[in-house]
Amino acid sequence: MIRPFIFMLALLISGTLGSQDLTRSRTNSPYTYIFSITEKQALDLIRKGSTGKDETLFRQVVDSFPTGTTYKGKLQPGNYVTAYVDNDKVKVLYSSVPNVHLAVVDNKTDLVIQVRDASGLIIEDAVLKRGMRTLRYDPSINAYIHVKSNSKGILNVTHDGITTLFMLERTLDNSSLRRNSRKLAYGTPVRYVWVPVKTVVMLPYDAVRSAIRGYGFGTARGVWWSIKRAIEPGPYSGFMLFNKPKYMPGDTVMLKAYVLTGKNKKPFQGETDLNIYLTDPYRRIKLATLSPYTPGGYTHSFVLSDTLGLRLDNDYRITMTPANRSRALLSGSFMYEYYDLRSLKLVVRTPDSVQYRGRPFIIGLKALNENDMILPDVRVTLHILRERVNEIPGPFLPVKDTIAVIRENLRPSGETVVMIPDSLFPDANMTCKIVAVANTSDNESVTETRTMTFIDRKEEICYSTIGDSIRFYLKVNGTETAREAELIASDAFGNKQPAQKISLPWQMKIDPFITGYTVTSGNARRTVETMELPNGIAPRTHRTADSVFISATSNTGLAFSYFIYDLNREVARGTAQTLDFREKVTSDRKWYLSLSYLWGGEMNNSIYEISRDKSRLNISAEQPDKIIPGKETAITLTVTDIDGRPARNTDITAFSLTRKFGYNLPALPYLAKPGKNKEHINSFSTATPNSPYRTHRLEYDWWNAKAGLDTVAYFRFRYHPEEIALFRCDMGDNITQFAPFIFSDGMPVRINQVFVDHRPGYIDFASANQPYSFRVDTGYHFISIRTPGAVYEADSIRFVSGKKTVLSIRDSEKPAGYTRKDAPDKMTDKEQRQIANYVMPYKTLFENSVAYLQQDGNIRLMSDVRQQLANPDRQFSSRGTRIVGPVMPANALFVLPGKFTTSFRFEPLYEYDFEKGLLRMRSFDPVKRIPQYYAKGNAMEDWRSSVLTTAYLEKVSREITEKRTAPR
Structure with a gap:
């Protein structure tokens, strides 16, 4: 009986659909659906963002869940999309459930990927493809490798008949062509030809680009820096030392400085001015002109007398500049104060930081x-x-x-x-x-x-590690206690393993594929991340004049992958739990060790530089263990180089001071010429594609059959089969009102004007601050709607007392339930003058309040309350004009709450200016003031809004006031 009844309703020209309240209806499908898709469809989604036809993409439904919630089921490995309908769009999100785990071994050179299954075991028979290239498997490192790769994009990994897609990212765009071109252009004598030619060719182009951008760019910037370096001296470095960090009035300041200049750090040999800077007021006082006692070395001492004008409790800066120049070579600072060095030191020892009851x-x-x-x-x-x-x-x-x-x-x-x-x-x-x-x-x-x-009372789960194992135990008020517990482990796939019943204390071997362990016993709970546990990998490197030594051990039994490089040349690679490598060397080139291992479900990558610092000096001192105050003691200093030979022509700075100062030595400049570093060819990372939501237009008939959209009032409102559908809504204000809409294949048609019994009820360009809902008398009315391309007329539309009627018209070429006449999108002068009789331009003098116009029960808002609510602290401009309407040629009341009201009779074709006790009117030309063209677009008005009431405006006014007066 129900199905024939519904079928008969669908045959009606118009119908009233009120089983659900449209204003409270959801705007999306009740359920979100999960579909299984093919590898090709997944590639199209990721690469092109193409969803294709619904019937092809959404062919195989796997599961569904309520829209707006999180899916809690578990999917089998494969490629999927989740899709749901939102308004007039279908939102599609790609997701992948991999059956493999990828871990990138980053040696800064090659693309190296280890593939593991759900148990964390290495997979040797997977197929990894990037485009047309297949990565080969190298059993020595248990990984798939592409030497000196520059790949990026989608990586296809096939295992057990399932292809999973991963995004392969790189840090550099560094192809072999680019690398070799750079070496040829800048690393060979070709540079003596290439650099001048490039400069001549590119300089005009880069100069124009620099002028447009406003800063140096490309060749122009390089030329500017070359000239600057030729004119200005090179950068300065060195150190400045004081015999103590703070001084009292009358103390003697003793300082030593060593100045280096240029990129090659040559000792500075010129005279220097020593200055001290005072503040409040700012002054620079020249203390002395110094000559070097040795190239780069300067010493000086001076007394802090009253003539310097120093103030206590201030920090003073000392600078050295070339004689009669202002650019600083070095600077240092000291504190000027009356200080008291305490001889008393209190040692507080607490064996434990916790006290239990x-x-x-x-x-x-x-x-x-x-x-x-x-x-x-x-x-x-x-x-x-x-x-x-x-x-x-x-x-x-x-x-x-x-x-x-x-x-x-x-x-x-x-x-x-x-x-x-x-x-x-x-x-x-x-x-x-x-x-x-x-x-x-x-x-x-x-x-x-x-x-x-x-x-006072605490139960806590603790843990300790022993070799390759972790031990969990329970402490009650600090005492280890035996108890039953539950253990849950999470793996690198993000899956939680089934809960395991254990008895505390509990010891188990650490699985490097597990990301964390959660132990629960009673009210005590503890989560331990595997990354926080010691991995037991201990690399050691050493370099001598003729040999390089590399070793690595793992006390947890963890296997690691290693690559050993003589600068950029690979010497060895492999996988081991113990590494012992030594090699004879005949040059000072740097060696590198790349070490990678899986721990906590993540690949840990480290690069160790193995170099010999030929500039390092060793200082040894021969001195007694104790020195009696007041007695002179000879201290012998011996300085040797890295090979233990005496270092000649060495400048030594030696001084002593009490540790009560808490003094720290400044950083010393590094004088060694930097050696050549290993070339960083590339680094890679992989991730499951995080594709954003793709949207496309709703194919309503297909989705309605799949998801039952016609059970939702909102979709019946937009996609109903009737020519005219009426929806009755209770807005809670007992006001008879209506809002018309026109849909063409479910898409909204722009409505410019609405007439009720040939009287205007809505004018789009005069309704900027108005809700899209209009008062109407109870009963039957003639409705006329003007759009940019047509006029729609419907007679005998019934409006129920105290309800809002939402009128939905399905656009049709030859409708039977209403008339449709094509019309131009341009107004004639007559139409402009006719509509001008129902609009009121006015000066916007009340943008920071809630002003409105009241006429025959209709309220027209004249202030922008949305902006005031969004930005309550902002003072909005009161300059300019706005148009409000429709306004009938009759008595009206202007209300500016809390300030004044103005009662007047509206006269058409005038602009109004409302002030307290004053009403100004200025005539205007309708042809110039009224828009000539009807506005276009398919923006949809708010079908949930209700007509304005004074109670609502009072509420909005209070809300604005509360926001403005709220404490900040």
Whole structure:
């Protein structure tokens, strides 16, 4: 009985569809569908973004899930798309479920990929193709390799009859042609011809590009830098040392500087000016003109007298410049203050950072002088302060800020041990600060702070690693306890393995393919990422004058892949758990070790440089263990080179100062000529294609049969079979209103004007701030709609009292239920003058308020409230004009809430200017003011909106005020 009834309704010219409230209807399909697709379809999606025809792409449905939720099922390996209907589009997302895991071995040279199955085992019979090229399998490294590759794009991996697509990315576009061209052009004598020719040819072109861009570019930039380097001296480097970091008034500042210049770091041999810079007011004071005592070396000393005008507690900068020049060679700084170097040092030792209920907390205290000798007669006060309460047993627990104050006189010898009882702490898990203040008999004091955690009750799962194994165990208040637990492991595919019942403590071998372990026992839970665990790989390299030594071991039994290079020449490769390599060398070229291993489901890649630093100097000092103050002691310094031979012509800087300053040496310049580095040919990465949503126009009939779209009110509203469909909606305001729409094959047709019984109800260019819903009297009415290309007329449309009627017209060439007349998209002068009688231009003097016009129950908003709600702090311009309508030639009321109202009779063909107690009117020419052409486009108005009411505008006004006055 139901099916014939529905069929009869579909035959009607017009119908009322009200089983669902259109204004509350969803706008997408109830379900999202998962379809299995072929490799070719997947390639088309990724490469071209082409979805093809629905009946071909969406042929094989695998599963579905409610739209807006996350799919929780598990798919078999393969290529899939998820698709759902959203408004008038089908959104398609490609996804891949791989049956292999790829790990890229990055040796900075080749494309090397290891392929593993779901168990983490190496796959040797997979087929890896990038375009027409197939990567060969190399059993020595258990990987597929393409030597010195420059590939990128889609990588096809086929295993067990399933092809999975991966995106192959590279860091450089570095083909062999480019590499060889660079070597030929810049690495051979050809450069003496190529560089001048390139400069002459490219300079005019790059000069124009530089002028357009506003900065140096290409050849023009290179020429500019060449001239600059020829005119200006090279960069300076070196160091400046002071005999101490801070000084008091009257102290003597002793400094030494060593200045190097140019790219070759040659010692600077000219005279230099030594300047000190003062601030507030800014001044530069020349201290001296220095001559080098040796090429590059300068020394000077000066007294900090009152004549310099230095101010205490300031940092002062000393600079060296070439004599009578302003460009700085070197600079250094020192602090000028009255300082007090404390001889007292308090050593606070805490064997543990956690105290559990039932156990005391131990603190060891020692007071030392500058010679690390124990000071007698020292007293210490311990303040135990609450820092943060982490957990309490009930809803409320008072906790004091100061937990306890403990005073203790330190022993004259050895360490003083203080026991903090657990009875001092409340029944809470909390973090505390222990502030220890030590005082001597001569009132010298020092403060040290430590952090401790008090645990009243806590269960925690801990772990430790032993070789290739991990051990999980449970601690209850710090005591290891046996208990049943659950273990879940996650692998490199992102899959969680089935839960395993275990008994704590539990020990197992670490699987490098597992990304993490989660152990749960009672209320205790712990997740351990495998990457956080020690992998046990320990490489060691050494270089001598005639040999290179490389070794690597793995105490976890983890296999690693290695590549060994003599600069750019590959010497050895392989896979092993232990590596011991040595080779005779006859040059100073750098060697490199590339080491890669899978750990935590990810490939770890490292490159180690093995070079011999010929510029390194070794300094040894012959001096006694102790030096008595006031006694002169001879200290012998020996400087040797890397081969142990005495280094001649060496400049030595030696000085000493007390460690109380906490002084750190500045960085010294590196003087060795940089050697040639290994060429970085390329690096690669792989990932499953992360294709964005593809959209295409909805094929309604196909998707309706597949997804039952006609059960959703929104899709019946756009794709109904009737010529006219009416939807009744309860807007909650008991106002009779309507909103018309026209659809051509489900796509909205632009509506420019709407007339009710030949009176305008909507004018698009005069409704910028108005909702798309119009008041209408209850009963039957004649409706006329003007679009850019036609006039639609429908008679006897019934509007129900207190409801909103959404009128949906299906565009048809020869309709039976309404009339359609073609019309031009250009207004005649007569039409412009006719419509001008129903619009009111006005000055926008109230853009920061909620102004409106009221006439016969209709409210026309005259302020842009959307902008005010979006940007409440912004003051919008009150200059300009806007048009509102339709307005009838009758009495009207202008309302500016909280300020003034103006009652007037609307006269057509005038522009209005509303001010308090004043109404200005200016005539306008309709032909110039009214748009000549009807606006086009297929933008769809909001079918869910309702007519304006004063209550709604008051609510909006309050919301704007609240946003403007909200604290920032």
